[in-house]
Amino acid sequence: MTAQIIDGKAVAEQLRAELKSKVADLKTKDILPGLAVVLVGDDPASRSYVTAKGRACDEIGLYSDNRCLPELTAQEDLISLVEEFNHDPRIHGILVQLPLPKHIDEGPVVLAIDPAKDVDGFHPVNVGKMVIGQECFLPCTPHGILQLLLRSGVQIEGAEVVVVGRSNIVGKPIANMLIQKSLTGNATVTVCHTRTHNLADHVRRADIIIAAAGRPNTITADMVKEGAVVIDVGVNRVEDATRKRGYRLVGDVDFDSVKEKASLITPVPGGVGPMTITMLLYNTVQSAMRAAGLEA
Ligand code: NAP
Numbered sequence: 001m002t003a004q005i006i007d008g009k010a011v012a013e014q015l016r017a018e019l020k021s022k023v024a025d026l027k028t029k030d031i032l033p034g035l036a037v038v039l040v041g042d043d044p045a046s047r048s049y050v051t052a053k054g055r056a057c058d059e060i061g062l063y064s065d066n067r068c069l070p071e072l073t074a075q076e077d078l079i080s081l082v083e084e085f086n087h088d089p090r091i092h093g094i095l096v097q098l099p100l101p102k103h104i105d106e107g108p109v110v111l112a113i114d115p116a117k118d119v120d121g122f123h124p125v126n127v128g129k130m131v132i133g134q135e136c137f138l139p140c141t142p143h144g145i146l147q148l149l150l151r152s153g154v155q156i157e158g159a160e161v162v163v164v165g166r167s168n169i170v171g172k173p174i175a176n177m178l179i180q181k182s183l184t185g186n187a188t189v190t191v192c193h194t195r196t197h198n199l200a201d202h203v204r205r206a207d208i209i210i211a212a213a214g215r216p217n218t219i220t221a222d223m224v225k226e227g228a229v230v231i232d233v234g235v236n237r238v239e240d241a242t243r244k245r246g247y248r249l250v251g252d253v254d255f256d257s258v259k260e261k262a263s264l265i266t267p268v269p270g271g272v273g274p275m276t277i278t279m280l281l282y283n284t285v286q287s288a289m290r291a292a293g294l295e296a
Contacts, residue, residue: 001226003262006152008144012274015147019281020060026288027061033288034063035093035119035280036085040078040104041071046097053095056277062284063090075104079112086114092291093119093284116290119283122169130173133180137283142174144275145210145231146184152264154208154229157186162203164219164252165212166193170233174210199223211252221257230258230265233272 023033035057039050050066057064067081078096085094094117100106110118115125121139129136138146149156161178165171171191178187190202203209203223211219212233224230234252251268259265266272286296 001261001263003259003265006148006264006266006271008148008266008271008274011148011151012278015278016060019285022285023061031288031292032063033092033285034090035284036065036091037095037097038067038081039097040069040073041101050097053277056281060281062281071101078104078109082112086117092287093117095120117287119280119287131176139169139173140276140279141170141272142177143279144272145174146177148275150184156184159187159207160205161187161189161208162192162206163189163210164192166191170212213252215252216250217254218252219258220254221261224258224261226261227263230262231272232266232268235268
């Protein structure tokens with residue numbers, strides 16, 4: 001069997017088109033969803049994420065306010081800016097780009113964000129609501145994975161899912177979402193990590209594999225059941241002298257061999273990646289609708 005490729009770029013474009021038309025509709029009701037993005041320091045990767053977020057807002061017609069603060073910004077000043085956005089009625093979503101410089105403690109900064117504007121879904125109030133199945137902002141990468149599965153027609157209910165990785169931003173939340181007693185959940189989920197014995201034995205049982213380890217070739221063909229759905233979240237740089245920049249990006253899955261056994265597979269790049277910013281836009285639109293008392 002050769003897998004069908006899940007085209008994350010195409011799914012993200014479709015979702016953005018839906019959001020664009022929702023935003024146009026909201027504008028007729030005098031509602032303009034707004035996103036604030038705060039970057040501290042000069043990390044080139046973070047800067048390019050922030051630029052991409054601003055462009056994505058423009059593309060679907062959102063208001064955006066991007067602030068770039070110097071590397072040596074004091075924690076209190078960053079928190080004051082967050083509080084300013086908490087009270088700004090033009091802003092429905094606040095995102096502080098992580099990681100922050102070492103002298104700033106991430107915890108208090110995330111706690112300072114009004115949970116009603118926490119479109120990253122990292123505030124403990126939103127995390128708690130997600131775990132107990134209440135309405136909340138779902139974190140963007142795992143929400144993007146869920147949308148890829150749903151929009152590819154993958155049967156989640158009753159499926160054996162193996163998630164490789166237990167981080168707070170990918171592994172734990174996607175596992176939580178998929179075990180919810182809901183139409184988009186009802187899976188049986190195993191979460192693996194570096195202390196898991198016999199990773200291959202777990203992965204081999206999976207109808208759906210979600211690889212979020214951050215290590216190339218963590219999932220090889222011998223670990224994959226014939227016909228499994230494979231979602232590769234990993235983004236890893238490997239040296240490649242044939243490329244101008246000296247490296248290429250690969251996922252956690254040995255794509256070339258695994259695609260011969262899977263039924264569906266996401267590529268890297270072009271799989272999960274394009275969904276993350278799209279779900280941020282989705283959450284911002286949802287937030288503006290909730291603030292206006294509309295059904296989100
Ligand atoms: P992380 O915080 O480094 O967590 C990695 C997890 O994988 C940890 O739980 C670790 O276990 C586990 N792990 C690592 N090697 C393993 C192995 N050989 N066997 C089993 N488990 C293993 O990473 P993350 O933030 O979740 O990100 C994971 C990957 O996804 C990275 O490549 C990242 O760049 C990518 N990512 C992509 C997007 C996107 O938008 N496309 C968004 C977020 C992340 P321990 O807990 O035991 O250490």
